[in-house]
Amino acid sequence: MEYTFQKSLGLSKKKFFRAPQWELKLAVRILIGFLVLYFLVAFLFLGIGLFFILRKEFPEQDPVSIINQWVIFYFGADILARYFLQNPPVTDVKALLIMPIPKKRIIRGVMLRSLSSIFNWFSVLLLLPFCIVVSIENGATYFIWSWFFAMLLITGTNNFLVFLINKNKNVAIGTLFFLAGGYLLEYYMNVPVISSIGIGFEELYNQPLWILVILLFFLAVLQLTATFLKKELFLDKGLSKKKEKIVGSKLYFLDRLGPLGGLLKNDIRLIIRNIRARQVVLVTVFFLFYGLIFFTQEIYLERPGILIFAGIFITGGFTMTFGQYIPAWDSEYYSMLMSQNLNYKRYLKSKLYLLMFSVVISMVLSLPYLYFGEKVMVLIIGCGIFNFGLGALISLFSGAYNATPLKLNVKAKAFENTKGFNLTQFIFAIPKLVLPVLVFYIPYFFLGFNAGILGLITSGLGGFIFRNQILGWIEKIYQLKKYETLAAFNK
Amino acid sequence: MIKAYSLTKEYGGEKVLNLSELVIPKGELFGLIGNNGAGKTTFFSLLLDLIEATSGTVEINNIMVHQSEAWKPYISAFIDESYLIGYLTVEEYFYFLGSLRGKTEVEIDSWIKSYEPFFNEEILNQKKYLRDFSKGNQKKVGIVGALIGQPEVIVLDEPFANLDPTTQIRLKSLIKEEAINNGTTFLISSHDLTHVTEVCDRIVLLDKGTVLKDIKKTSSTLKELEQYFSN
Numbered sequence: 216m217e218y219t220f221q222k223s224l225g226l227s228k229k230k231f232f233r234a235p236q237w238e239l240k241l242a243v244r245i246l247i248g249f250l251v252l253y254f255l256v257a258f259l260f261l262g263i264g265l266f267f268i269l270r271k272e273f274p275e276q277d278p279v280s281i282i283n284q285w286v287i288f289y290f291g292a293d294i295l296a297r298y299f300l301q302n303p304p305v306t307d308v309k310a311l312l313i314m315p316i317p318k319k320r321i322i323r324g325v326m327l328r329s330l331s332s333i334f335n336w337f338s339v340l341l342l343l344p345f346c347i348v349v350s351i352e353n354g355a356t357y358f359i360w361s362w363f364f365a366m367l368l369i370t371g372t373n374n375f376l377v378f379l380i381n382k383n384k385n386v387a388i389g390t391l392f393f394l395a396g397g398y399l400l401e402y403y404m405n406v407p408v409i410s411s412i413g414i415g416f417e418e419l420y421n422q423p424l425w426i427l428v429i430l431l432f433f434l435a436v437l438q439l440t441a442t443f444l445k446k447e448l449f450l451d452k453g454l455s456k457k458k459e460k461i462v463g464s465k466l467y468f469l470d471r472l473g474p475l476g477g478l479l480k481n482d483i484r485l486i487i488r489n490i491r492a493r494q495v496v497l498v499t500v501f502f503l504f505y506g507l508i509f510f511t512q513e514i515y516l517e518r519p520g521i522l523i524f525a526g527i528f529i530t531g532g533f534t535m536t537f538g539q540y541i542p543a544w545d546s547e548y549y550s551m552l553m554s555q556n557l558n559y560k561r562y563l564k565s566k567l568y569l570l571m572f573s574v575v576i577s578m579v580l581s582l583p584y585l586y587f588g589e590k591v592m593v594l595i596i597g598c599g600i601f602n603f604g605l606g607a608l609i610s611l612f613s614g615a616y617n618a619t620p621l622k623l624n625v626k627a628k629a630f631e632n633t634k635g636f637n638l639t640q641f642i643f644a645i646p647k648l649v650l651p652v653l654v655f656y657i658p659y660f661f662l663g664f665n666a667g668i669l670g671l672i673t674s675g676l677g678g679f680i681f682r683n684q685i686l687g688w689i690e691k692i693y694q695l696k697k698y699e700t701l702a703a704f705n706k
Numbered sequence: 707m708i709k710a711y712s713l714t715k716e717y718g719g720e721k722v723l724n725l726s727e728l729v730i731p732k733g734e735l736f737g738l739i740g741n742n743g744a745g746k747t748t749f750f751s752l753l754l755d756l757i758e759a760t761s762g763t764v765e766i767n768n769i770m771v772h773q774s775e776a777w778k779p780y781i782s783a784f785i786d787e788s789y790l791i792g793y794l795t796v797e798e799y800f801y802f803l804g805s806l807r808g809k810t811e812v813e814i815d816s817w818i819k820s821y822e823p824f825f826n827e828e829i830l831n832q833k834k835y836l837r838d839f840s841k842g843n844q845k846k847v848g849i850v851g852a853l854i855g856q857p858e859v860i861v862l863d864e865p866f867a868n869l870d871p872t873t874q875i876r877l878k879s880l881i882k883e884e885a886i887n888n889g890t891t892f893l894i895s896s897h898d899l900t901h902v903t904e905v906c907d908r909i910v911l912l913d914k915g916t917v918l919k920d921i922k923k924t925s926s927t928l929k930e931l932e933q934y935f936s937n
Contacts, residue, residue, distance in 0.1 A: 461795060461833055470811075477805025480798075481791065488793040488835070551789040554754040555782060556806045556855070558775040623793065624837070698758045705788070 262344035283416035291394040298387040338370040361423035368433045375440040478565035489623040502532030510587040526598030533573035538610025546620035546704040570607035597671035604675030613643035615692040618703035707732040713762035723915040737906030738895040744912040746895040783861035784848040792837030807855025859891045
């Protein structure tokens with residue numbers, strides 16, 4: 216029996232179609248497929264439009280030269296995105312190890328399969344139409360196509376570099392520092408780092424023979440990856456779990472909270488010790504900067520109705536992103552929680568405190584927005600109070616309907632974040648976002664800005680004062696959904 | 707302590723459990739045996755209110771488990787590895803369970819000392835997360851975790867599977883000691899007839915969801931059971 220690329224692909228196919236609820240997954244895949252299609256078409260148009268935009272904006276320069284100046288950032292971002300999102304498909308090969316298949320073939324299968332990654336397609340789809348346009352408009356076909364292949368080779372090199380750096384975050388941090396440092400040196404201290412690299416790419420364009428160097432480099436990385444994989448293809452090497460360092464063991468300050476402290480400690484440890492949770496918290500950090508898009512533009516500053524969105528995201532990023540997966544975060548051991556000496560009230564209360572605590576932290580971290588004026592700050596604080604009192608409760612409520620289990624220590628793949636995605640959560644985004652806007656906008660429309668803010672604050676305080684009653688009501692829904700949730704989590 | 711009346715569970719019209727009456731008095735060492743699909747885990751899940759009964763009731767200390775949560779202080783269980791929290795260290799896991807039952811970390815630290823022989827130096831102070839422990843060692847942690855806070859009833863599903871022979875022997879004496887010292891009621895399911903007859907004073911044999919035998923242990927019990935299973 217020969218282990219071929221087709222067989223390797225066939226295994227992936229079976230894994231998908233024989234998974235539980237594959238119909239649902241298929242539906243989600245189709246939805247995501249449309250999303251990917253959208254991006255692909257967008258890139259296609261970007262590729263075609265790029266040439267004309269650049270020629271119009273910088274008529275005295277060759278569009279390819281302009282790209283050459285900046286392309287290092289594209290490749291840097293490519294590496295970073297791959298580091299965070301691309302999973303080398305090495306985990307499925309355990310069963311193949313003891314079969315009569317030469318290791319070389321297994322490795323080839325793994326490496327070929329990795330080429331189908333969406334990141335490679337983006338490069339092709341962006342560059343192919345661009346190069347076609349260039350070759351029609353400029354005519355210098357020979358130069359542009361060798362440049363095109365050089366770019367593809369670099370993309371391919373990135374693809375395999377991910378294998379080599381996958382378990383080493385220093386490389387990712389190094390890349391980030393190199394790009395940021397290069398930019399700062401270039402534009403603030405006049406040290407030509409980025410432009411030297413740009414000249415290198417320009418040389419590659421003008422002197423097609425340089426592609427041989429790129430090719431050599433690509434082949435070297437290819438070979439390196441193959442030998443690396445061959446070495447790692449043992450149960451106690453690359454296929455083994457990495458031993459993790461213990462972090463966050465001292466959280467004594469939470470002991471003061473009594474019985475709730477134990478639950479809160481767990482949640483904090485859950486966040487810092489699991490890949491999936493860390494990814495979600497990273498998104499929260501991005502949400503903190505969300506206001507920069509709106510507050511920097513004059514048009515929005517006169518439309519507080521829209522600014523409310525920014526305020527809600529800044530102060531409630533964690534409540535929304537982390538909150539939507541309550542109780543799925545505990546799905547791996549939910550049966551234990553349900554049969555231990557822990558009633559729903561205490562469980563939900565600890566989650567509510569965590570969410571409320573996160574709003575306070577976000578509000579403190581958002582203080583620098585004071586730079587954009589008092590009005591912006593008042594708006595953020597208003598949104599914060601709303602999220603503190605009511606937003607956290609709404610998130611908790613929506614969680615009762617989320618019975619999709621979550622694998623804690625597994626990365627969510629790019630465009631494959633299907634595990635926690637479901638339609639109900641999508642619908643629940645509406646009260647989370649629209650309600651605060653209404654609460655602000657109606658009094659604002661009739662009585663002005665201050666009345667709108669007062670509306671946010673009163674509803675937040677109302678939620679806070681009646682939290683025990685509302686929590687009791689949410690608890691009933693959790694009780695009602697208990698068996699359903701357990702059955703889904705134990706699948 | 708535990709009473710089940712006309713308790714049934716159906717999946718798609720097929721009865722997987724049908725108990726007309728089962729009463730387990732306080733302090734009993736109750737053994738549940740039967741082939742795969744006999745309904746052992748289903749019974750435990752109903753007892754812990756993890757699944758909904760098709761008809762009938764289960765009571766713990768006269769509290770119907772599906773009507774209130776007040777039974778939770780009286781019982782604890784270790785069914786499988788999903789009862790562990792993978793991202794905690796052993797000590798943190800014990801402290802967490804302790805916090806649910808009103809024990810401080812200091813109390814847990816001194817309490818855990820008496821279980822050191824059972825752990826065989828492979829569990830405590832390991833500086834790694836529970837998800838990185840071997841199956842057998844995870845089981846040891848889960849079993850001892852279920853003892854925290856001295857609940858009146860402890861449910862153990864297949865406690866002997868995956869354990870090394872030394873630990874199996876130690877587990878047997880551990881269960882007996884807990885029962886003698888604290889009057890704990892144990893509900894133990896097992897495929898290992900020798901172990902379960904050695905530990906338990908009452909054996910219930912399930913077959914396709916119904917009670918086939920309900921016997922007080924005597925010296926001939928093991929023979930009787932072996933004979934049943936070899937037919």
